[in-house]
Amino acid sequence: MERIDNYKIVEKIGEGGMGEVYKGIDTMLEREVAIKMLRPELSRREDIVERFRSEAIALGRLNHSHIATVYNFGRVDDQYYMAMEFVPGETLDSIIQQHGHLPWRDAVQYGIQVLEGLAHAHQSNVIHRDIKPANIIVNGQNTLKLLDFGIARILQTARLARTKHSIGTPGYMSPEQHQSKEVDARSDIYAVGIVLYEMLTGQTPFQHDTEYGLVKAVIEDKPKSLRSIDKSIPAPLEKLVLKALQKKPEMRFVDAQEFIVALRDCLAIQDIKSKRKPEIRKLIPNRAVKFCQDYHVVVVMGVLLIAGSGVAVRQWVDFPGSPSLLTQQKNTTSLAALLKISIDTLPATIPQDQLMLLQNAADKGDARAQAYLGRMYFNGTGIKQDYATALAMFEKSASQGDATGQNGLGAAYALGRGVDKNEAKAIEWFQKAAAQGSVDAKKKLSELVGSSAAVKAAQLTSETSLQANQAAPPKAVKKTKKVYSDNSDNVDLAPPPERYDRYIPRNR
Numbered sequence: 001m002e003r004i005d006n007y008k009i010v011e012k013i014g015e016g017g018m019g020e021v022y023k024g025i026d027t028m029l030e031r032e033v034a035i036k037m038l039r040p041e042l043s044r045r046e047d048i049v050e051r052f053r054s055e056a057i058a059l060g061r062l063n064h065s066h067i068a069t070v071y072n073f074g075r076v077d078d079q080y081y082m083a084m085e086f087v088p089g090e091t092l093d094s095i096i097q098q099h100g101h102l103p104w105r106d107a108v109q110y111g112i113q114v115l116e117g118l119a120h121a122h123q124s125n126v127i128h129r130d131i132k133p134a135n136i137i138v139n140g141q142n143t144l145k146l147l148d149f150g151i152a153r154i155l156q157t158a159r160l161a162r163t164k165h166s167i168g169t170p171g172y173m174s175p176e177q178h179q180s181k182e183v184d185a186r187s188d189i190y191a192v193g194i195v196l197y198e199m200l201t202g203q204t205p206f207q208h209d210t211e212y213g214l215v216k217a218v219i220e221d222k223p224k225s226l227r228s229i230d231k232s233i234p235a236p237l238e239k240l241v242l243k244a245l246q247k248k249p250e251m252r253f254v255d256a257q258e259f260i261v262a263l264r265d266c267l268a269i270q271d272i273k274s275k276r277k278p279e280i281r282k283l284i285p286n287r288a289v290k291f292c293q294d295y296h297v298v299v300v301m302g303v304l305l306i307a308g309s310g311v312a313v314r315q316w317v318d319f320p321g322s323p324s325l326l327t328q329q330k331n332t333t334s335l336a337a338l339l340k341i342s343i344d345t346l347p348a349t350i351p352q353d354q355l356m357l358l359q360n361a362a363d364k365g366d367a368r369a370q371a372y373l374g375r376m377y378f379n380g381t382g383i384k385q386d387y388a389t390a391l392a393m394f395e396k397s398a399s400q401g402d403a404t405g406q407n408g409l410g411a412a413y414a415l416g417r418g419v420d421k422n423e424a425k426a427i428e429w430f431q432k433a434a435a436q437g438s439v440d441a442k443k444k445l446s447e448l449v450g451s452s453a454a455v456k457a458a459q460l461t462s463e464t465s466l467q468a469n470q471a472a473p474p475k476a477v478k479k480t481k482k483v484y485s486d487n488s489d490n491v492d493l494a495p496p497p498e499r500y501d502r503y504i505p506r507n508r
């Protein structure tokens with residue numbers, strides 16, 4: 001076949017149970033597409049056509065940077081097809097096969113992206129039910145997309161109630177899926193646990209020659225400790241993976257978002273720890289070690305002598321690993337320090353661990369962190385500019401009375417960024433910030449309404465600030481969460497691209 005509807009077929013790129021997947025070109029829109037074709041002999045089976053269409057329906061409900069978008073579902077003669085976003089790159093499956101396993105930080109970043117896509121699907125009541133590395137594509141920008149919603153289930157929809165077909169992939173299916181029990185979003189969380197396990201160790205936790213043996217192991221056996229396979233996997237990370245793999249759904253993370261926060265925390269904490277780790281061993285030459293062993297009495301006396309003049313020594317000796325340096329380093333990476341500095345002095349880019357601390361604090365409701373993140377998103381400093389997210393952050397922060405958040409909303413309305421331009425609303429928000437003493441807000445107000453009016457307004461608002469703080473935040477704000485997603489053009493936030501070049505060939 002050379003074409004179907006508006007699509008010119010270029011080459012076959014995949015093959016699965018129900019049909020084949022081709023790369024194609026949408027000749028009208030002149031863009032690449034992936035076309036999934038249902039095997040013609042299956043097009044007479046009503047149940048299978050329905051299942052094929054259900055994938056398009058599930059995908060059609062979703063719109064997320066970590067989910068391949070569906071463009072079209074159609075039929076030409078006996079041929080059903082689905083056109084979707086073409087994702088250049090490699091499946092996670094083949095990446096794991098080529099590399100054995102991934103460095104744990106990469107695995108966690110990937111896990112977070114899968115969970116971000118799933119969080120969106122779950123919010124739309126779609127459960128994927130077949131999360132596995134073969135259904136995840138990693139593109140050249142190191143962004144990951146979920147594919148194959150072929151057996152996704154749309155909750156509360158009778159039409160797509162459980163089918164008779166065997167569904168899912170045994171090694172990735174949760175115990176409750178194997179037992180044909182009611183399945184919810186927590187089964188996807190279990191599957192993410194398996195995918196993380198596989199990325200980290202290069203193997204799935206349960207293996208058996210027979211399917212019966214495998215199913216029995218999934219239902220009954222404890223997964224082998226990850227650290228017994230690779231000691232370099234951080235213990236807190238192992239704990240998170242094993243939590244996702246709990247047999248009882250209620251023992252797992254309550255939802256994808258909770259899992260994301262836990263992974264981000266783990267990444268941030270480990271990064272801080274590794275920065276603090278003193279490299280003393282490297283600094284001590286072997287000869288010195290031998291000297292200490294041979295003449296320990298001399299060494300002990302020397303140490304006592306140094307300790308005696310401890311205060312004096314302490315003032316000028318600061319070697320890696322000394323307590324003062326540890327505290328210093330801890331402070332510079334702590335969120336508290338980050339939030340204390342003036343927002344205007346926020347560096348253009350901040351390290352990823354700090355960004356994650358910031359994101360987590362914002363998720364947990366910290367108004368300052370929300371204002372900071374909002375500002376970064378608004379100005380596109382250190383993160384890809386995204387007015388919708390910026391506004392969502394400002395809104396949360398402003399509703400807690402944070403002046404920076406209020407200023408942010410004022411600026412958005414004044415400039416018409418992410419919301420329709422609305423001077424009255426801009427003035428309203430600047431007034432609230434001015435009432436809290438924000439110099440910036442007063443300046444903006446004097447630009448907008450003249451200085452005397454600004455001062456008067458500020459005084460007025462100050463008197464009624466409690467009341468004013470309850471003013472409704474804008475409604476037109478679309479809430480999206482994108483810290484790792486779509487920031488591909490931002491080299492400072494994305495992990496260095498060359499690390500990933502080894503995963504992704506450029507010729508696709």
Ligand SMILES: Nc1ncnc2c1ncn2[C@@H]1O[C@H](COP(=O)(O)OP(=O)(O)O)[C@@H](O)[C@H]1O
Pocket residue numbers: 013014015016017018019021034068084085086087088091134135137147148149150
């Ligand atoms: N949108 C896409 N962009 C690029 N490749 C794709 C796309 N969709 C599918 N593929 C390729 O086709 C393979 C099979 O697709 P998938 O949706 O998983 O179907 P199946 O139900 O047959 O498993 C994938 O593993 C991937 O290699």
Ligand SMILES: [Mg+2]
Pocket residue numbers: 016134135148
């Ligand atoms: Mg598949």
